[in-house]
Amino acid sequence: MDNNRIDIKNIPVKVETYKPEQPNQTKYASRDRIYVRSVKGLHQSLRRNMGFIFMALFMLLPWIQYNGSQAILLNIGEQKFNIFALTLWPQDFTILAWIFVIAAYALFFVTAFYGRVWCGYLCPQSVWTFIFMWFEEKIQGSRNQRMTLDQAPWTVSKFAKKALTHFCWLAFALLTSLIFVGYFTPVGPLFIEFFTFQAGFWAVISVLFFAACTYGNAGWMREIMCTHICPYARFQSAMFDKDTFTVTYDEKRGETRGPRSRKDKDYKEKGLGDCIDCNLCVHVCPTGIDIRNGLQYECINCGACIDACDDTMAKMGYPPGLISYTTEHSLNGKPTKVLRPKLVGYFVILLIVCAAFATNLYLRKPLELDIIRDRGALYRETPEGLIENTYTLSIINKSQQAKTYQLAVSGVNNYTWLGPTEITIAGGDSTNVPVSLALDPYSTAKPVLDIEFSVTELSDDGHKVSQGNKFFAGR
Structure with a gap:
């Protein structure tokens, strides 16, 4: 018999759970409407002023012109974002990624220091909700008057107040939706075409969709967005x-x-x-x-x-x-430690991310080159007995001014260039330049040559980009 063996004894365990008796409560209780009372004070004045500045910037920025065009235009169809003198293309995705990372760590830093002040003062959900509540108070009255109105039977006066409230909500939701869509398409023509029923299908669908979301979130859902849908409320405790x-x-x-x-x-x-x-x-x-x-x-x-x-x-x-x-x-009567490891850590990471973003932006060249070979054939033989390779040079002018560029190739001798050697590209635009190189196959002993195309800006800045490729000599 093994003396080291420990006998196992089953011990019955009964776990009792306290469940209060609530016979009148349904499994899914309906949401009680919150009647918010208006209040004045230092913090509410600060919140209103910050919300006003935020809303004014949101409303005015799409209308600002820069160099004869909309200063901020996030044109998804053309795959380019114009932000004043900066034009971002899909190749510049890292810059947008850095911006989102900076915003995330700035939020973490502020939350670790001062809690959810972003939610209370600048979150769009809160700003729009407070605006909708302002309409509600001006039309239906104070908190007690709104409660009395909802409990009263339907009359012409009650219907008029409710209808006017929802009309103002829908009108403001439509206005803000048009402004928001105006960040992605020219805002002036959008307003004209929308109200003259000449706007395109996707423009109309986008405006109506965001208007419905604004009306539903700020008018009906309100605190549900903060307490059940927004993930920030759930993981904020990790930063407190x-x-x-x-x-x-x-x-x-x-x-x-x-x-x-x-x-x-x-x-x-x-x-x-x-x-x-x-x-x-x-x-x-x-x-x-x-x-x-x-x-x-x-x-x-x-x-x-x-x-x-x-x-x-x-x-x-x-x-x-x-x-x-x-x-x-x-x-609890203890001193508050402002400079603590968590807060310092967030701040240091934020500085590093900002430095990386600034470096990425500084090293970004206002010129982009991509080379696409003819997919039909690696090469072809001309009637003169030359070997010809065809390329398409995709050139992007990331600046906001028209630029003239010189095209050249290196790594091959005694070649014939078929195509333009100088091109002018408008600011924030791109173009595809078809180019062919022809070469006597007996002038080289290599079947494949390493070549390099270059695009040089003809100005004092002299920005230059180059990219390597292959030339197939057919031998």
Whole structure:
């Protein structure tokens, strides 16, 4: 018998799970509509001003002209992006990739430092949602008036207010959709052709599609985009730490909550904190959460609850900051470490990526050459007994000015050049130049020659590009 053997004994384990009885609750509860109350304050003024600047830039940039054409035109059909003096082609994909990488690490850095301020202040979903809520408030009234209106039976007045609200939503969604599509096609002709019913099929489909998305997201879905669809809300916790500034409720100061008179100066002796339980922080939250329940992924750090709470504290004669941008360490009486490894790491990587982007942009040549051989035959013999190879030189002028270039070839002697030796290409344009080289097969002993085509700019800059290829001598 093996003395080292350990006897196995089966131990029955019963796991009990607490499930509260909720007989009236369906499996999939319907979403409760959030009636957001307007609030004024420092953070909301900052958010509105930043949103206004963002929206103004979005609306005006497509209309700016540069060198007689649209300054920003992301022409997918022609596969080129014009951004003022910069023209990007499919060969410049790395530049766009660097831009996205920079944006990602900038977002990581800001999030690690100040939480989801991007979501609350500049995210397009938030900006458009707040604009739609502004229409709703101006037409249907304050929060309490909107709640009363929804509970009231349908009347002519209610129908008119609802219809006007949705008309404004649809009109603004259509306007912003036309502007957005105007980044990808000339914006002036797009507006004229759309409203005169002369726009192309794909232009109309694109405008209507993005208008419907804007209307649905900002008018109906709103916080659902932030809480269920946007992936940023899910992985943001990986960037948070105890030194990240987030919108936080000071539980030690605020609890225990309870109403009281403004003249009640002995509320602390009654065991009450500074929170008077007015629930304004909940009423002004665009995602409908109670910040007093602690940090939640639904919070977009817009600061609306801070302004509402500070206003209440001022009326009660209490110091502000019951809800504020602070850190977990600060709430626990510990010093906040701003320069910490995570934040420094994000910043260093951001600097490296920016440097790589600047280097890539600096080394980018405003001239591109690609050589395509005749696919029908490697070579052909002319009536004069010469061997001829045919090529197509695809030349791209990446600058915004017309340029003249000289074409040449090296690596072969005593050849005959058939085709233009100088060409002029408009700014931001490309052209294909058919070229043939003819050679006496007895002038070389090699069956295959290594040659190199070159394109040189005839200007003071003298940019030059070259690319190698083969010449088949037929021997």
